[in-house]
Amino acid sequence: MHSLKYNLPTDSKMRDKSFVFGVATSAYQIEGAVTEGGRTASIWDTFCYTPGKVDNNENGDIACDHYHLWEQDIEMIHGLGVDAYRLSISWPRIVPRDNCVNQEGLHFYERIIDKCHALGMQVYVTLYHWDLPQYLEDKGGWLNRETAYKFAQYADLVSGYFGNKIDVYTTLNEPFVAAFLGYRWGIHAPGIKGDAQGLLASHHMLLGHGLAMPLLRKNAPNAKHGVVFNASPAYPENPTDQEAADLCDAEGFHWFIDPVLKGEYPTLVLDHYPAAHPMILAGDLDIISAPVDYIGINYYSRCVVRFDANGQVETIAQPDAEHTYIGWEICPQGLTELLIRLDKRYPNLPPIYITENGAAGNDVCVDGEVIDEQRTRYFQDHLEAVDNAINAGVDVKGYFAWSLMDNFEWAFGYAQRFGIVHVDYQTQKRTLKQSAIAFRNMLISRSLENKNG
Ligand code: FCB
Numbered sequence: 001m002h003s004l005k006y007n008l009p010t011d012s013k014m015r016d017k018s019f020v021f022g023v024a025t026s027a028y029q030i031e032g033a034v035t036e037g038g039r040t041a042s043i044w045d046t047f048c049y050t051p052g053k054v055d056n057n058e059n060g061d062i063a064c065d066h067y068h069l070w071e072q073d074i075e076m077i078h079g080l081g082v083d084a085y086r087l088s089i090s091w092p093r094i095v096p097r098d099n100c101v102n103q104e105g106l107h108f109y110e111r112i113i114d115k116c117h118a119l120g121m122q123v124y125v126t127l128y129h130w131d132l133p134q135y136l137e138d139k140g141g142w143l144n145r146e147t148a149y150k151f152a153q154y155a156d157l158v159s160g161y162f163g164n165k166i167d168v169y170t171t172l173n174e175p176f177v178a179a180f181l182g183y184r185w186g187i188h189a190p191g192i193k194g195d196a197q198g199l200l201a202s203h204h205m206l207l208g209h210g211l212a213m214p215l216l217r218k219n220a221p222n223a224k225h226g227v228v229f230n231a232s233p234a235y236p237e238n239p240t241d242q243e244a245a246d247l248c249d250a251e252g253f254h255w256f257i258d259p260v261l262k263g264e265y266p267t268l269v270l271d272h273y274p275a276a277h278p279m280i281l282a283g284d285l286d287i288i289s290a291p292v293d294y295i296g297i298n299y300y301s302r303c304v305v306r307f308d309a310n311g312q313v314e315t316i317a318q319p320d321a322e323h324t325y326i327g328w329e330i331c332p333q334g335l336t337e338l339l340i341r342l343d344k345r346y347p348n349l350p351p352i353y354i355t356e357n358g359a360a361g362n363d364v365c366v367d368g369e370v371i372d373e374q375r376t377r378y379f380q381d382h383l384e385a386v387d388n389a390i391n392a393g394v395d396v397k398g399y400f401a402w403s404l405m406d407n408f409e410w411a412f413g414y415a416q417r418f419g420i421v422h423v424d425y426q427t428q429k430r431t432l433k434q435s436a437i438a439f440r441n442m443l444i445s446r447s448l449e450n451k452n453g
Helices: 043-048 066-079 103-118 146-165 175-183 195-219 239-261 267-272 284-288 332-345 373-391 434-452
Strands: 020-024 084-088 122-128 168-173 224-230 234-236 294-298 303-307 313-315 352-356 396-402 421-424 429-432
Touching: 020 122, 020 352, 020 434, 066 103, 066 429, 084 103, 084 168, 084 396, 103 122, 103 146, 122 146, 122 195, 146 168, 146 195, 168 175, 168 195, 168 294, 175 195, 175 224, 175 239, 195 224, 195 239, 195 284, 224 239, 224 352, 234 239, 239 267, 239 284, 239 294, 239 303, 239 313, 294 332, 332 352, 332 373, 373 396, 373 434, 429 434
Parallel strands: 020 084, 020 396, 084 122, 122 168, 168 224, 224 294, 234 303, 294 352, 352 396
Antiparallel strands: 303 313, 421 429
16 A cells, blocks of 8 residues: 655755645535524525536535534644644524624634634635525626625625634635636536626626725734635647637636736736626726735636637546546646746736645445545656645745545535545434545655754
8 A cells, every 4th residue: 555644855945944834624614503693694505506507416404514614623623633634614604694694604713713723723714605695696796796795795794703813814715616616617606607707707706805905904913815716727629729728718717817917907818808898987907906915816727728619618538537526637837837827927926825735536445444545646746746836946835735624615515525525414413534544644754844853
């Protein structure tokens, strides 16, 4: 059997204790208790209760029951030896009705944050990991410009309460997925379809991010503030398909990162969708491009593309490559190249955290053991990919495994297990998979090294 410890090259900057290792989760995917503690419905509750939207019609009603098991979960995270825990706050737990504040919701997260700090871990908090309050969707959700202002109000409230107690704030997680899967292709909540809708929703999300930034800085001047993007870099199937790859990257992540780092939308996308331009008011792009302290990058896979007969980008399957259970190609090299591409594209690129990276499996627990050989290899290879990017000059400051534990994987329900910890949904028993043990063993030896060195 391979060694149960990830190995970082001897001269790797990731061995230094200033490099942050963590694990990540999000509220709706793990908490459950959807009607407890004063929480009201989010668009994901509504979406899940609509038959046919989620595999097996599953939902987050119970999920990992983290709302009740949070204390043992935080202890388990600490047991992994990580420096930081990345979680998200459920907006409808904090603002269950328009202009209301739910103290019970704030206290729930406060106990988690305090416990993490007591155990010596930093806390990275995402304000929006896709669970928009349903009452805001009823007024148009992210298609309504007003929602951007509601988001800023909520960000002000959370940061006003926690201030510097949250070490790192993230406004949005993956606006691409929230806007395009939710409001353009209809495969995530709230299930709306249309290019114009997708582009408009994304502009309003970015505006919400920009409006929140100065409030976060005012309320938490010592914390770091930024936003998290997902990126699945495109490769041309043949050299003649480069234009398709460029458009795919432009829609997939330049559309979201350019406004923040360059204060403009990519013309490739604007030119390709002349009839779907969002309403951008004077000053919006100045608001959106407020300086950020870092950006987060979530990376899982790459895609290979060309134009189909109608001039649309199509993804070409790579049958010879290895894939994870969810069907995503494993391509660590894509991560190195993505980071280098970002570094080239944005001269003012702030430090990067890899805020998510991981692999889905259909893991089973046998006699208290979960052997997830593919995931363990996946992490080893992607850690090396990050190290290669650092050696090429990219300023990467941290790496978070997605996910701490198996959880509700959105439209895929519970069948896709992304955890480094296995969850038995019948008993809520948690079992460290081999990938978690390898993570822990790497972190233990890194911390010994740092003590001795
Ligand atoms: C990302 C999401 C995260 C999880 C992983 C697999 O797009 O941010 O919640 O679903 O994918």
